[in-house]
Amino acid sequence: MLIFWLKILYSLVLCVVVYNVWLILTYNRIVRFSWKENGRWMLLLPFVGNTYVALFTGRRLNMLTTLLWAERFIGLPVNFWFGHKYHYMCNSAEEARIVLNHPKCYNKAQLYKDVKYIFRNSLLLIEADKWKPRRRFLRNAFKSNMLKSFFPTFYQQSFNLVERLKSVGPEEDYFKFFNKYAFMNFFLTSVGWRGEYIDPNIEIFGELIDRTQDEFVKLLANPLIPAYIWINIPPGAKLKSLRTQMKTLLTLILQDKKQEKVETSEYVDNPKEGTLLDLLLSDGYEKETESDVFEELVLFAGAATDTTGHTFAFCFTLLGMYPDIQHKVYEEVMSVVGDHSIEETNIKDLHYTEAVISETLRLLPTIPLYGRYCEEDIDIGTKVVPKGASIFISAYHIHRNPDYWKNPLRFDPNRFLPENISKIIPGSYLPFSAGPRNCIGQGMALTLLKITVANIVRHFEITSKHKSIKEFKLESCISMKTYNNLDCHFTLRVKP
Numbered sequence: 203m204l205i206f207w208l209k210i211l212y213s214l215v216l217c218v219v220v221y222n223v224w225l226i227l228t229y230n231r232i233v234r235f236s237w238k239e240n241g242r243w244m245l246l247l248p249f250v251g252n253t254y255v256a257l258f259t260g261r262r263l264n265m266l267t268t269l270l271w272a273e274r275f276i277g278l279p280v281n282f283w284f285g286h287k288y289h290y291m292c293n294s295a296e297e298a299r300i301v302l303n304h305p306k307c308y309n310k311a312q313l314y315k316d317v318k319y320i321f322r323n324s325l326l327l328i329e330a331d332k333w334k335p336r337r338r339f340l341r342n343a344f345k346s347n348m349l350k351s352f353f354p355t356f357y358q359q360s361f362n363l364v365e366r367l368k369s370v371g372p373e374e375d376y377f378k379f380f381n382k383y384a385f386m387n388f389f390l391t392s393v394g395w396r397g398e399y400i401d402p403n404i405e406i407f408g409e410l411i412d413r414t415q416d417e418f419v420k421l422l423a424n425p426l427i428p429a430y431i432w433i434n435i436p437p438g439a440k441l442k443s444l445r446t447q448m449k450t451l452l453t454l455i456l457q458d459k460k461q462e463k464v465e466t467s468e469y470v471d472n473p474k475e476g477t478l479l480d481l482l483l484s485d486g487y488e489k490e491t492e493s494d495v496f497e498e499l500v501l502f503a504g505a506a507t508d509t510t511g512h513t514f515a516f517c518f519t520l521l522g523m524y525p526d527i528q529h530k531v532y533e534e535v536m537s538v539v540g541d542h543s544i545e546e547t548n549i550k551d552l553h554y555t556e557a558v559i560s561e562t563l564r565l566l567p568t569i570p571l572y573g574r575y576c577e578e579d580i581d582i583g584t585k586v587v588p589k590g591a592s593i594f595i596s597a598y599h600i601h602r603n604p605d606y607w608k609n610p611l612r613f614d615p616n617r618f619l620p621e622n623i624s625k626i627i628p629g630s631y632l633p634f635s636a637g638p639r640n641c642i643g644q645g646m647a648l649t650l651l652k653i654t655v656a657n658i659v660r661h662f663e664i665t666s667k668h669k670s671i672k673e674f675k676l677e678s679c680i681s682m683k684t685y686n687n688l689d690c691h692f693t694l695r696v697k698p
Contacts (some may be wrong), residue, residue: 225286231588232288236281239290239585244276244283249426249488251283264419265680266570278599285425286313289573289592294597295606297582299629301574301593308333311573311592316429323494324501324543325642333639339486341642342393343478349649352391353546356650359387360657367692376519376690378684381408381511387650388506391497394477398463404455409447410509412505412557417441419679448500456495457559459483478502502643508681509568510647515680515683517562517655519690520613522666527615528659531555535656549652555659557618560652563633565613565671568681570598597632598682606630611671631668662692 220263225246226233235243244252258269269291272280282290289311292298308330310318318327325336342348363383370379393630417440421432432438449462459479481487482495488496521528536552539545573593580587587593602610606627607617616622634641641647658664667675667689675685 203477206417206675217248218245222246229286229288229590231589235585235588235591236283236288236290238278238419239276239281244272244281246283247545249285251285251425253282253284253425254622258481265422266676266680269571273599276574284313284422287425287592288590289313290587291580291594291596293603294583295600295603295627295629297584297593297629298595298597298600298632300582301595302572302579302629302632302635302639304580306577307574307580307593309575309577310319311575311594313422313573313592313594316432317418323489324497326501326505330639336488336606337639337642339488340478340481342475342647343440343481344643345475346474346645348477349645350546352646352649353653355390356387356653357544357657359383359390360654361558363654364657364661368693368694372623372688372691376515376688378409378412378510380514381412381507382406383651383654384408384511384514385503385507387510388503389455390479391646392502392506393459394479396633404451406504406506407448407451410451411507412446412559414441414444414448415508415679415681417444424677435539445507449496452496452499452503455479456483456499459584463620466625501546505641506643506647510650512568512681512683513566513647513651514524514654515688515690516566516568517559517651518658518664518692519558519666519668519672519688520562521558521563521659522664522690523668523670524613525665527558527613528664531558531655531659535660539656539660544653544656549649549656552656553620555656556614556648556652559648560618561615562634563612564607564617564631566674567597567633567679569633569635570678570682571596572632591628595632597635600630600632603630613671619689660675665691665693 230284242628244255246252247254253268253604255272256264259267268282269280272282278291280292282289282291292301310327311571314327325333325340354648366379366383382405386405389404389407390520419429420437421441422430424432424437427435427437429438433442458478460483470539476484479499482498487495521531531554534552539548539552573594574593574595576587576589578589580593600606604610607630617626629636635645676682677685
């Protein structure tokens with residue numbers, strides 16, 4: 203029996219050795235680069251690379267905790283091999299600025315390949331040559347005139363949120379709660395829903411997005427099994443089911459919108475400006491198949507829902523943790539707006555409120571990692587990343603780097619007041635990425651955030667039992683949240 207197990211061990215060791223020799227010979231320049239960048243300390247296993255370290259985190263599989271574990275026990279920079287695909291993890295503002303603006307780094311990292319299989323032709327994931335004209339066309343849905351037209355809807359929805367918060371329970375999952383709110387705002391504006399009746403099931407989409415991310419991390423943690431196989435075997439059944447549910451919901455929306463287009467004369471074939479869905483259904487949107495419209499819509503809906511919803515959860519919790527900062531927001535809102543309706547002109551004067559949102563996004567960026575692929579050797583200042591490698595920029599680490607931020611773990615909105623903005627080092631603040639391929643909807647997100655925070659703080663006093671952000675057990679597949687529910691309580695203000 204001992205001889206049998208020794209043979210098994212010998213075979214395994216031989217496989218590891220052969221695999222590493224093959225990797226060195228095939229990807230010699232990338233391997234040598236990784237060795238120089240602290241990458242020689244993690245053993246590479248056949249087919250999985252060094253993704254096995256995720257098992258050592260003691261937490262549910264996710265990218266952020268794996269990165270934090272590697273940082274703690276191996277140090278920065280961190281090098282990850284997903285199978286034979288190499289990813290260099292960057293925590294430098296200077297390097298981030300170069301990468302996000304480099305024309306040969308516009309394509310997304312190799313790790314997104316499996317996501318691309320499931321949501322193939324969306325603006326987020328398509329190749330750079332197709333992305334440029336599509337981005338140019340779709341940005342018409344986010345111009346200032348469109349944002350102005352969204353303002354009344356955002357404001358009305360913030361009052362609906364006030365009513366919901368009056369009955370929210372102490373065990374509420376605020377990520378799911380605010381995801382539903384964020385999605386409804388997307389649905390009413392970017393989809394441009396005009397009917398009086400709204401199917402209550404439509405709000406479920408926000409929850410479906412959250413659950414889809416949990417399933418995606420299982421796929422990404424298994425580089426041995428490609429996506430097209432994964433979704434057709436039992437481990438991927440839930441992911442496939444979630445995608446089907448999202449497609450069913452959005453298909454109904456698309457059908458209603460197409461019928462509306464037939465019945466009205468308000469549509470033009472190639473609009474220069476319109477809601478996102480109007481543009482997607484127009485002749486100006488170049489698509490390969492009809493499913494492209496669904497994939498585009500679901501990715502936009504997911505981005506609008508998850509990132510904004512999670513930011514609300516974090517922002518209100520932080521305001522509950524820091525009552526002095528909350529009081530300053532309240533005083534500003536009452537000074538600028540009072541008990542009157544919040545107007546578009548008011549939003550521009552809510553400087554401290556906006557600073558609170560910006561500081562929330564610095565400490566707790568809902569998208570903590572951005573991945574890009576090197577189409578050629580990329581000089582990022584102190585090193586040259588070889589062609590064929592991918593670079594992940596950790597906004598999470600850059601936002602907490604003491605080289606760029608004094609007392610980085612301190613929640614200090616004053617950093618983002620108008621008189622201090624010029625002190626921020628370029629590349630050190632990346633809540634919406636940066637460069638040409640940054641977030642196309644950031645203006646829309648910030649408008650919704652400012653209107654909602656102002657109206658909620660005007661109506662509620664917020665409290666939390668959390669004492670420090672160090673208590674937050676963070677995790678992320680794509681967007682970041684806490685492993686456990688946040689403690690946050692909303693009490694109606696007693697006005698004299």
